[in-house]
Amino acid sequence: MTHDQVFDTIIIGGSYAGLSAAMALGRSLRNVLIIDNGRPCNRQTPHSHNFLTQDGKTPAEISAIAREQVAQYNTIEFASDSVVTASQLNGLFVVDTANGLHYQTRKLILATGIRDIMPEIPGFSECWGVSVIHCPYCHGYEFRRKRTGILVPEDPTAAIHLSGLVKNLTSYVTLFTNGNTPFDATQLMNFEELNIKVNTQKISKIQHQDGNLQQLRLENGEMIALDALYARVPFDLHHTIGEQLGCSKTEMGLLQVDAFQKTTASGVYACGDISNPMRSVASAVYTGNLAGAMVNMALCEAKP
Template sequence: MNRFDVIIIGGSYAGLSAAMALGRSLRNVLVIDSGLPCNRFTPHSHNFITHDGAVPKDIADKARLQVLAYPTVEFFSGRAISACNGADGYQIQVEGGVSYMARKLVLATGVRDLLPDIPGFAESWGKTLIHCPYCHGYEFRGKKTGIMVNGEKTLHLASLVNNLTDNVTILTNGNADFSEEHRAKLVSRGISIEQEKVVSIEQVNGDIHGVTLTDGRSLEFEALYAAPSFEQHSGIYNDLGCELTESGHIKVDQFQQTPVSGVFACGDCAGMLRSVAYAVATGNIAGAMVNHQMVQEDF
């Protein structure tokens, strides 16, 4: 049985950030990664200082090289299958049947977007069909923009996008599900509201030209925002007895610790902000707090 001080499940930005903090503290660390980061569909990453406009994979590859330069950090390419709390710590089984043990765990497992079954959506996702005005909005400033959103998120997302362009249409993809007060606010800002369902997104190699609605009309757009639902990328959190928040994220405190002793979580599996900068920041906190906890136990 291979034993480590810490096992980190997820080797993208959050997991690698945690691994660096722990490697620099001379902790024996195993990073387990399946190689499916959530932002793998987007060509460029923005709003991360020193890496603005970089290819996401290039950021991760450079980070991995730097982290693995620390001799106490190891990397396993594969998927964690299950986890359990043993007498001497936590046991993680990976594909192939091998098991590893650790005193502490860091979950940096990410989330999986549940894309709607609309032709053209998946092909455009992360390119010109985007989720975050902070991550991608500047590149589409002033463009004719649609927002596929309904319910409580509508006013929040519309206000952020309207700050970047004054040519905005809300696509509720069905009957609008927000208050008359919100509707009046949107209309007062010159924002159109379209309630017909979207049957397809017209695009070429991910570049959006518009949408087709159920009544046969076509609306032209240069960019679309969407806020699809998501699920946890891994069920490991459930094996360990971790809780989810109402929004579907792993519940953590300000130090990234879950209610399960010795288990931490970071990145977008544990928080609503989905950016490289946020993942790196929370990973750094998690790594530092794991080391702090071990120091307090051992000193």
């Protein structure tokens, strides 16, 4: 079924970035449709931090407040659905959803976030966002002075950078290479000087209680007690909407945007985690607000 209205903007994704973009557009009297399936990547995280006025609230609580405030602007509509395809036709974008609906819009904002790909370690996914964490700015304070590990990714450069940030928060830091040997002699000596341990054993299981890490079981039978484990896991965009529209990606696999959140596809903007490696509520809200403002400006400048 085709929706008769042509929207000024359709926003795909209704979490922090999408809602922030919608608020900027709603306050500019733009007709906006937010399409969201209600499954944000941080739904398992117990508390959100490092965002002024909302520090310590649950992600769902922040989203609920944001959605309630955005809904007050009567030019904004919501659809509980998932977008399957998007294309351009006669100067408009045509969006098709999983529920069989078809929408048309003048501009498009992608704010769908990313999908984390968990390693095949039993217990990892249950702890993700609770005690297996990705960001010291978002979660590190709560685990200050605690027994902390860092799961070393394939590229050890990220772990080297992260180890300094974590060491600032706790003296109890261990790097787990999970069976790999990514560090050279000089790097190992630097870790030793900083009193950062390096464990090369493969992890066989994460033991936890309701997502709260208790200890790592290693393949050699050793048990390592831990309170937190940092991990930078691979991800994908869990859809091909950007590719369908001709959006280029960065080397990291995110959608490429300029300083105004424009993608490389004309009329398509992106914000939040899908376009920004700084995975935080504050960054999502900022990039969403900027995307909304830039779309409104583009609409104002467009020829009738």
